[in-house]
Amino acid sequence: MEQFVSPGQTVLIKPNLLSGKHPDAAVTTHPQIVRAVIRAVQNAGGHPSVGDSPGVGSPHQVATRAGIMEVINKTGARFAPFSESVTVQTGQGTFHTFEIAKDIVEADLIINLPKLKTHQMMGLTCAVKNMFGAVVGMRKPRLHLQAGSNKSFFALLLLELVEQISPALTIVDGVVGMEGDGPGSGDPVDIGVLMAGAHPLAVDTVATELVGFKAKQVWTQTVARETGRTLTHIDDIDLHGDDLDALRPDHFIAAKGTDVDFGLPAFIKHPLKNSLTARPVPDMTLCQRCGLCVRHCPPKVMTLSNKRLQIDYHRCIRCFCCQELCPHGAFTTRQGLLLRLSDVFKGQKNSAE
Numbered sequence: 350m351e352q353f354v355s356p357g358q359t360v361l362i363k364p365n366l367l368s369g370k371h372p373d374a375a376v377t378t379h380p381q382i383v384r385a386v387i388r389a390v391q392n393a394g395g396h397p398s399v400g401d402s403p404g405v406g407s408p409h410q411v412a413t414r415a416g417i418m419e420v421i422n423k424t425g426a427r428f429a430p431f432s433e434s435v436t437v438q439t440g441q442g443t444f445h446t447f448e449i450a451k452d453i454v455e456a457d458l459i460i461n462l463p464k465l466k467t468h469q470m471m472g473l474t475c476a477v478k479n480m481f482g483a484v485v486g487m488r489k490p491r492l493h494l495q496a497g498s499n500k501s502f503f504a505l506l507l508l509e510l511v512e513q514i515s516p517a518l519t520i521v522d523g524v525v526g527m528e529g530d531g532p533g534s535g536d537p538v539d540i541g542v543l544m545a546g547a548h549p550l551a552v553d554t555v556a557t558e559l560v561g562f563k564a565k566q567v568w569t570q571t572v573a574r575e576t577g578r579t580l581t582h583i584d585d586i587d588l589h590g591d592d593l594d595a596l597r598p599d600h601f602i603a604a605k606g607t608d609v610d611f612g613l614p615a616f617i618k619h620p621l622k623n624s625l626t627a628r629p630v631p632d633m634t635l636c637q638r639c640g641l642c643v644r645h646c647p648p649k650v651m652t653l654s655n656k657r658l659q660i661d662y663h664r665c666i667r668c669f670c671c672q673e674l675c676p677h678g679a680f681t682t683r684q685g686l687l688l689r690l691s692d693v694f695k696g697q698k699n700s701a702e
Contacts, residue, residue: 361456365463368405369406369411370415383420398429398456404673434451434484437454464532472603476511476553497666504573505576540596554580558583561601607682607688623662626688627688630680631658648666
């Protein structure tokens with residue numbers, strides 16, 4: 350840690366605090382890893398604070414339920430609730446400004462502590478995606494709405510955001526990750542890995558290789574390659590530690606595919622939207638009618654009436670924020686017919702190869 354932290358520096362530790370789930374659910378960065386990083390920063394003479402902007406709930410409440418607040422209190426670290434934003438000028442790229450947490454901007458150094466999970470929209474959430482938590486509160490849904498269903502646009506936003514923040518060190522909690530319908534409703538999976546690196550995109554490249562995904566399954570990797578960014582191929586990265594093949598988990602189930610293109614023109618794709626895409630479907634036997642998904646839906650296409658949750662799928666942008674944030678696991682992903690047929694065909698093709 351002394352290679353990154355100098356005595357007297359203020360260090361913002363940014364875990365994944367998506368929602369207030371117990372650590373065993375593998376939704377958030379495990380508190381023991383947060384504790385270890387806090388102690389390492391303190392031993393190097395740094396002054397650590399821990400913060401994130403959860404998808405739902407107050408930062409203090411989420412940190413408490415996730416076991417992080419207890420760690421903060423016992424170690425004497427400072428809690429940073431990300432309650433205030435500042436506008437940062439990038440000076441380059443597609444996005445010329447970002448509104449991010451003041452705590453991020455004022456820290457001397459950022460340490461990124463992502464959880465290794467699948468992601469319904471991006472394919473995988475790790476080092477790059479974790480820094481989206483630097484965007485405070487309801488500004489995140491606005492960015493989702495700005496991106497709409499354009500995954501390339503959202504992936505580019507994430508890449509330029511992490512480059513602007515430029516965390517000095519990323520340490521990935523891959524001890525127990527999440528497979529399936531991540532990042533909030535998937536299943537915990539034992540991986541047994543801690544990864545660390547100075548470049549978030551390189552860390553994601555290794556994570557993608559570790560879980561057996563191809564770069565085209567992870568949108569930030571795909572867009573990074575398309576835009577000529579470096580460190581997107583495993584051969585470009587200097588690896589230390591155990592052999593990657595020996596660390597690879599027995600299984601790591603991807604999130605269901607959410608769309609297929611077929612190269613169709615827009616005037617044909619639009620009426621076939623439900624057949625060409627996946628959509629979030631509420632299970633009313635699990636739904637508690639809390640209305641949280643309705644309040645946080647970026648395009649405001651959800652209504653709760655007569656104890657039924659309804660979604661206007663023609664206006665739904667397929668961001669899956671509802672599934673990601675639901676505290677009751679009441680959403681499933683339902684693929685349209687043409688998307689299901691495409692996945693079957695791809696599976697047969699991969700088996701033949």
